[in-house]
Amino acid sequence: MKFFAFALPLAATLLPLVNSAFVCENEKVVSTSYIGATKDVKSSFVSCSNSLVPSPQLASNASTNVCGANCTTNCFTPSGGGPDPNDCQVISNALLYETNNSVPTFNATLNTTGVYMQYQTCETFFLNQATTNLTYCNQDWAQVVEYVAFNCQATQNAHGGNCVADDQRWFIQVQTANATSSS
Ligand SMILES: *[C@@H]1O[C@H](CO)[C@@H](O)[C@H](O)[C@H]1NC(C)=O
Ligand SMILES: *[C@@H]1O[C@H](CO)[C@@H](O)[C@H](O)[C@H]1NC(C)=O
Ligand SMILES: *[C@@H]1O[C@H](CO)[C@@H](O)[C@H](O)[C@H]1NC(C)=O
Ligand SMILES: *[C@@H]1O[C@H](CO)[C@@H](O)[C@H](O)[C@H]1NC(C)=O
Ligand SMILES: *[C@@H]1O[C@H](CO)[C@@H](O)[C@H](O)[C@H]1NC(C)=O
Ligand SMILES: *[C@@H]1O[C@H](CO)[C@@H](O)[C@H](O)[C@H]1NC(C)=O
Ligand SMILES: *[C@@H]1O[C@H](CO)[C@@H](O)[C@H](O)[C@H]1NC(C)=O
Secondary structure, three states, X not given: OOOOOOOOOOOOOOOOOOOOOOOOOXXXXXXXXXXXXXXXXXXXXXXXXXXXXXXXXXXXXXXXXXXXXXXXXXXXXOOOOOOOHHHHHHHHHHHHHHHHOOXXXXXXXOOOOEEEEEEOOEEEEEEEOOOOOEEEEHHHHHHHHHHHHHHOOHHXXXXXXXXXXXXXOEEEEEEEOOOOOOO
């Protein structure tokens, strides 16, 4: 899996949010659980009123298991107010813990907008914008959240970022947890 390249912006018609954060509007939490060894990472399936309309240009006949697929990192500028990467690392460890304890994958289904993970200042979510349900691996998410958190910091003039699948069917965002909606 490659997730470290910083690519040129992708075609705006496919994904206009590459260099800006997706903001969930009218967030509705469908279900919540707590993961990790100490069960302190909040995991929620969330619905937003502004869920993205799947584009017909997105791959439709490719495998719905997207574990190991490449994604490209984009940092959100400017610096200031990003998540503490050490909090993101706690999420990463919790995802690895789940993998180690027989929960290697999760389903990002079409009836929800995204799968959210939050620990203190750090929030990350996986958003499915394909026309099918997708299955993704916790181990891969663990790597992506850690990479984006530590490489989209103030020294990169950034405050978090995303990693967009090369085929555009999904992306992972890493951002500062919203104290209001995560409480
Ligand atoms: C998907 O469809 C395209 C064009 O219809 C075809 O070239 C490609 O081999 C297909 N891919 C898979 C995984 O079936
Ligand atoms: C990911 O990117 C690498 C380097 O460009 C490439 O060698 C590899 O085949 C890609 N993997 C997938 C699953 O597309
Ligand atoms: C998961 O298992 C690997 C291999 O046994 C181990 O190195 C790692 O520390 C474990 N991680 C967690 C978070 O449990
Ligand atoms: C994901 O969806 C597949 C296919 O519908 C199903 O077999 C599997 O049990 C689901 N996994 C989880 C973790 O819900
Ligand atoms: C997606 O997954 C949900 C929940 O498992 C299931 O109810 C639904 O039928 C699936 N949709 C498709 C298009 O497979
Ligand atoms: C909606 O998605 C959640 C999370 O994947 C799943 O647990 C639930 O079964 C789905 N509900 C329906 C009606 O498909
Ligand atoms: C959280 O979200 C609400 C509603 O979108 C917004 O008004 C508020 O400023 C946000 N709080 C933080 C700490 O970002």
